[in-house]
Amino acid sequence: xxxxxxxxxxxxxxxxxxxxxxxxxxxxxxxxxxxxxxxxxxxxxxxxxxxxxxxxxxxxxxxxxxxxxxxxxxxxxxxxxxxxxxxxxxxxxxxxxxxxxxxxxxxxxxxxxxxxxxxxxxxxxxxxxxxxxxxxxxxxxxxxxxxxxxxxxxxxxxxxxxxxxxxxxxxxxxxxxxxxxxxxxxxxxxxxxxxxxxxxxxxxxxxxxxxxxxxxxxxxxxxxxxxxxxxxxxxxxxxxxxxxxxxxxxxxxxxxxxxxxxxxxxxxxxxxxxxxxxxxxxxxxxxxxxxxxxxxxxxxxxxxxxxxxxxxxxxxxxxxxxxxxxxxxxxxxx
Ligand SMILES: Cc1ncc(C[n+]2csc(CCOP(=O)(O)OP(=O)(O)O)c2C)c(N)n1
Ligand SMILES: [Mg+2]
Numbered sequence: 001x002x003x004x005x006x007x008x009x010x011x012x013x014x015x016x017x018x019x020x021x022x023x024x025x026x027x028x029x030x031x032x033x034x035x036x037x038x039x040x041x042x043x044x045x046x047x048x049x050x051x052x053x054x055x056x057x058x059x060x061x062x063x064x065x066x067x068x069x070x071x072x073x074x075x076x077x078x079x080x081x082x083x084x085x086x087x088x089x090x091x092x093x094x095x096x097x098x099x100x101x102x103x104x105x106x107x108x109x110x111x112x113x114x115x116x117x118x119x120x121x122x123x124x125x126x127x128x129x130x131x132x133x134x135x136x137x138x139x140x141x142x143x144x145x146x147x148x149x150x151x152x153x154x155x156x157x158x159x160x161x162x163x164x165x166x167x168x169x170x171x172x173x174x175x176x177x178x179x180x181x182x183x184x185x186x187x188x189x190x191x192x193x194x195x196x197x198x199x200x201x202x203x204x205x206x207x208x209x210x211x212x213x214x215x216x217x218x219x220x221x222x223x224x225x226x227x228x229x230x231x232x233x234x235x236x237x238x239x240x241x242x243x244x245x246x247x248x249x250x251x252x253x254x255x256x257x258x259x260x261x262x263x264x265x266x267x268x269x270x271x272x273x274x275x276x277x278x279x280x281x282x283x284x285x286x287x288x289x290x291x292x293x294x295x296x297x298x299x300x301x302x303x304x305x306x307x308x309x310x311x312x313x314x315x316x317x318x319x320x321x322x323x324x325x326x327x328x329x330x331x332x333x334x
Pocket of ligand 2: 182183
């Protein structure tokens, strides 16, 4: 007999798989269509890293906040973001979540608590901490989640932000996706050997844990526990998840031929495809069957194709809007 609790666990797992498959399909369809030259902004795809986006996104509530960086598509979609608004944004269209002015790296959508992503590495970390302070001042039980890559931990602002979050016991979840590279630079040219990020922030007074970022069940479990404890007022947590981007740093290609990482290393991560692993786990546990997977795959591809059609058919913003929404007035030519 399936109990209510078992049913809800199964539904959660199914929803996380659906979210991962949707992110994968969106990213891979962007990769295929990028050469059409209709998407003209730099685009950092997260193929291979979907487990973190989907499972963390699912562990958060719609009214929680999230911020991200340049590789933000998965974080936005996982948080409940609007696929059509994201694709319209990447196409520079007025129907985009930033009215076509932001592009791939600047996704903001207050309707789903996605308060922003920026191209400045580490730039949204203090913003996420500030959101945590706003939650504390308003005395709600929301959580502010900050997504960043391991490269951002090499920025001074990361340590200032960790310090302030600890000092003020803020409701902030730091989620580091350690994919081993910052553009073409591997970890060993950037950080001393055997540095432990969790060890560093623990020394600063923050609770921290690392995990397998290609295992959606583990990501969900660790994130869910962390989020619950943050809601109880126990203060900030850092989670570091090991994962790997399959495609080039920026753009749709595979660039292992450049020599900054080996084909062997890449293949070893692809063999641990997070979507495939989670799908197999759900098949094994009879949460889904092959027919469900086929139906989900077809429905998601159709949704993505329709979102592309919507984005392509939408209008560019009118030039009269060029200076709307700016923080500072810009000198206009008469
Ligand atoms: C302050 C700043 N320094 C450098 C860059 C150039 N840059 C863009 S993305 C990136 C890599 C960041 O690596 P990581 O944080 O690990 O994220 P990943 O690309 O691996 O997801 C760098 C160095 C930048 N955008 N901003
Ligand atoms: Mg990285």
